Amino acid sequence: MKLTRxxxxxxxxxxxxxxxxxxxxxxxxxxxxxxxxxxxxxxxxVHHYFKTKKQLFExxxxxxxxxxxxxxxxxxxxxxxxxxxxxxxxxxxxMTDFFTPAICNAWLALCAEVPREPQLARIxxxxxxxxxxxxxxxxxxxxxxxxxxxxALAITSLIDGLWLRMGLHPGEISAQTALTQMTxxxxxRIPRIDWNEHLRRAGAAA
Amino acid sequence: MKLTRxxxxxxxxxxxxxxxxxxxxxxxxxxxxxxxxxxxxxxxxVHHYFKTKKQLFExxxxxxxxxxxxxxxxxxxxxxxxxxxxxxxxxxxxMTDFFTPAICNAWLALCAEVPREPQLARIxxxxxxxxxxxxxxxxxxxxxxxxxxxxALAITSLIDGLWLRMGLHPGEISAQTALTQMTxxxxxRIPRIDWNEHLRRAGAAA
Amino acid sequence: MKLTRxxxxxxxxxxxxxxxxxxxxxxxxxxxxxxxxxxxxxxxxVHHYFKTKKQLFExxxxxxxxxxxxxxxxxxxxxxxxxxxxxxxxxxxxMTDFFTPAICNAWLALCAEVPREPQLARIxxxxxxxxxxxxxxxxxxxxxxxxxxxxALAITSLIDGLWLRMGLHPGEISAQTALTQMTxxxxxRIPRIDWNEHLRRAGAAA
Amino acid sequence: MKLTRxxxxxxxxxxxxxxxxxxxxxxxxxxxxxxxxxxxxxxxxVHHYFKTKKQLFExxxxxxxxxxxxxxxxxxxxxxxxxxxxxxxxxxxxMTDFFTPAICNAWLALCAEVPREPQLARIxxxxxxxxxxxxxxxxxxxxxxxxxxxxALAITSLIDGLWLRMGLHPGEISAQTALTQMTxxxxxRIPRIDWNEHLRRAGAAA
DNA sequence: GATGAATGAGGGTTCATTCAT
DNA sequence: TATGAATGAACCCTCATTCAT
Numbered sequence: 119m120k121l122t123r124x125x126x127x128x129x130x131x132x133x134x135x136x137x138x139x140x141x142x143x144x145x146x147x148x149x150x151x152x153x154x155x156x157x158x159x160x161x162x163x164v165h166h167y168f169k170t171k172k173q174l175f176e177x178x179x180x181x182x183x184x185x186x187x188x189x190x191x192x193x194x195x196x197x198x199x200x201x202x203x204x205x206x207x208x209x210x211x212x213m214t215d216f217f218t219p220a221i222c223n224a225w226l227a228l229c230a231e232v233p234r235e236p237q238l239a240r241i242x243x244x245x246x247x248x249x250x251x252x253x254x255x256x257x258x259x260x261x262x263x264x265x266x267x268x269x270a271l272a273i274t275s276l277i278d279g280l281w282l283r284m285g286l287h288p289g290e291i292s293a294q295t296a297l298t299q300m301t302x303x304x305x306x307r308i309p310r311i312d313w314n315e316h317l318r319r320a321g322a323a324a
Numbered sequence: 325m326k327l328t329r330x331x332x333x334x335x336x337x338x339x340x341x342x343x344x345x346x347x348x349x350x351x352x353x354x355x356x357x358x359x360x361x362x363x364x365x366x367x368x369x370v371h372h373y374f375k376t377k378k379q380l381f382e383x384x385x386x387x388x389x390x391x392x393x394x395x396x397x398x399x400x401x402x403x404x405x406x407x408x409x410x411x412x413x414x415x416x417x418x419m420t421d422f423f424t425p426a427i428c429n430a431w432l433a434l435c436a437e438v439p440r441e442p443q444l445a446r447i448x449x450x451x452x453x454x455x456x457x458x459x460x461x462x463x464x465x466x467x468x469x470x471x472x473x474x475x476a477l478a479i480t481s482l483i484d485g486l487w488l489r490m491g492l493h494p495g496e497i498s499a500q501t502a503l504t505q506m507t508x509x510x511x512x513r514i515p516r517i518d519w520n521e522h523l524r525r526a527g528a529a530a
Numbered sequence: 531m532k533l534t535r536x537x538x539x540x541x542x543x544x545x546x547x548x549x550x551x552x553x554x555x556x557x558x559x560x561x562x563x564x565x566x567x568x569x570x571x572x573x574x575x576v577h578h579y580f581k582t583k584k585q586l587f588e589x590x591x592x593x594x595x596x597x598x599x600x601x602x603x604x605x606x607x608x609x610x611x612x613x614x615x616x617x618x619x620x621x622x623x624x625m626t627d628f629f630t631p632a633i634c635n636a637w638l639a640l641c642a643e644v645p646r647e648p649q650l651a652r653i654x655x656x657x658x659x660x661x662x663x664x665x666x667x668x669x670x671x672x673x674x675x676x677x678x679x680x681x682a683l684a685i686t687s688l689i690d691g692l693w694l695r696m697g698l699h700p701g702e703i704s705a706q707t708a709l710t711q712m713t714x715x716x717x718x719r720i721p722r723i724d725w726n727e728h729l730r731r732a733g734a735a736a
Numbered sequence: 737m738k739l740t741r742x743x744x745x746x747x748x749x750x751x752x753x754x755x756x757x758x759x760x761x762x763x764x765x766x767x768x769x770x771x772x773x774x775x776x777x778x779x780x781x782v783h784h785y786f787k788t789k790k791q792l793f794e795x796x797x798x799x800x801x802x803x804x805x806x807x808x809x810x811x812x813x814x815x816x817x818x819x820x821x822x823x824x825x826x827x828x829x830x831m832t833d834f835f836t837p838a839i840c841n842a843w844l845a846l847c848a849e850v851p852r853e854p855q856l857a858r859i860x861x862x863x864x865x866x867x868x869x870x871x872x873x874x875x876x877x878x879x880x881x882x883x884x885x886x887x888a889l890a891i892t893s894l895i896d897g898l899w900l901r902m903g904l905h906p907g908e909i910s911a912q913t914a915l916t917q918m919t920x921x922x923x924x925r926i927p928r929i930d931w932n933e934h935l936r937r938a939g940a941a942a
Numbered sequence: 943g944a945t946g947a948a949t950g951a952g953g954g955t956t957c958a959t960t961c962a963t
Numbered sequence: 964t965a966t967g968a969a970t971g972a973a974c975c976c977t978c979a980t981t982c983a984t
Contacts, residue, residue: 150953
């Protein structure tokens, strides 16, 4: 029990370190040694906790997603109406803690590996499915069935596109502009809701 | 003169080979040897034409973008009205020759390197600037000034998001669904144009 | 006293485990961790009882030899005549419990280390000396002095050669064929004894 | 052609170096670096010519066997009668160039890996088959059919056993004593031939 | 221009061994 | 006694790059 505790802490530290290295170095430059260095341990200990480099970065990807997921969950808890729930999903994807150049770069680096790493693909699929499920649930009370699918796709695509831009052109975008974009889209698609009100509250909270 | 000609052909072959290797292997797995093999030459010749591996993949990125650019240019030549021009830009980004899983993966792999490769960043910036300029020009006759910026951002973000999806979840999307998405967005944003007509024509052409 | 007893049991378990790992993994693949795993303990405990990996496998070699030695001793106790004693030595080397592919492989793996491991060489020398002494004693009443040396050498070489074959080509040999070989040799060398009778009894016992 | 030539020379050097390292260091201590050092090249070049360490030592084993085989072939060419052919096989296995402690150790080291290395096993099987075939041919005119198998087994086992002894107890044996042993055995098994005459000539030749 | 030989740095991984608990 | 955390050395292998032919 005690041992498991220590081991769990180390694993957390290491996957966090791996994630941070990923942000600055990309996948190609993320060596086990750098991760060990950032975690303040030896190279050997990394392999003590993660059999392989791939496993380490799989856990880094889980770590990455869990941060975002927790943010969304927290916001959704406070949501009372369908539009609040939808907005919570969107706002959660642009929290200022996560919507940063470094994190978007790490996300991009992991995405680029997905096509050749079945495990990463699996994680990606799960994350994607959860996102879609959340969206569809929220949309179910806002739109007729035949429109939901398309809107869910548009929302996720927009979010991904904005994340990509934050990664590639950090200076040209901010959480504020990103949320404004989302608001604009929603305003046209689901006009009976006052999405600007949501945006205003989000800005006030930040 | 003759030699230069031959040399130019070799360079073209090599950057093409590099691009193809990138599609299947990603940046991490793209070695000089694999590129040489795909081009049917020796490893030494690659370094004869490209001083360094980085340079090779910079040219591969240029090659990648030039293909897309040529497609857009060709479509724009046939455009007569502002909305045709705007549609040409969009349609050009989802031509079935380019909007494929392999190519989207290569694009993704290159994007992921941008943050740490100033040269790639430079190319990316140029490409991005051209895209934006084209969009703004086309929008200048379709929207009042204060809306153009936001719409241009939305369009590029949507396109990028849809490309990303093609890279990550190839089975879930097609050029047709992508163009439908773009049509939906434009229909809300610039309602006085019959974008479905554009979509129909694109479908017929394909 | 009690502790020593427990500690002795642990050491026995560990050297036995080491020996078993050796059978399947060879010297190169025999890691301390695998030994610990097979013994059902932790890696640390191995080093608690055996200061070093070399020591562990020295004891494994002793374990290996002691098994064979005990078998020979048991058979020799029942021997009444010189030829029975000689036969006991030979039969003991091909008891079906020991003359197995796995055990022959472990023996081979240890032999291969002898040239570079003085401790293993020492053990090997002792074992060899005992074998030779036993043989010479038995032969002393069967052959004139000037022949004993050569016959002892032939017997040991034949035995080793047959063990080697069991290790390398397990399917091509059995205890029965090995004993027949030995019988053939003895029949020519010491013709006044009916070695086939010994062979028959050994077969009946098995 | 020229290149192949150079490459072939390097490969020969390297497998020879590998074989020599094997003699002094055993399989466990035979590192790629030591082989490179002994060959006077860099570590990288070893992998340029042999994809993997295993492959390198497979070729080393082939090298080892080819030396012995060539010796036997040379002797067999001069053989005119069945008994000369049989003796050629035996004498070839105890030529003073090969029947040395170092070479017997290398042989032992390779044998010990056979059970876990399919490729080595394959080579071993081929070598063994050739040996057996040679023996059976030579014996076909010396013994009735029902005895040949057993005698062939005895001869190979004796040879192996004597090689093992040379590896483990170099001081206790020599080519001369080994050949005497073989002579003794043959004298009993195939008494109508004067094997001592063969032995004498071998001694005179050496 | 073209080839592949050669190098050397660096990466992932394994493993014996030591130590703190 | 027993565990497994931690280290560091060493090994195999990859690869970009340089060079000689």
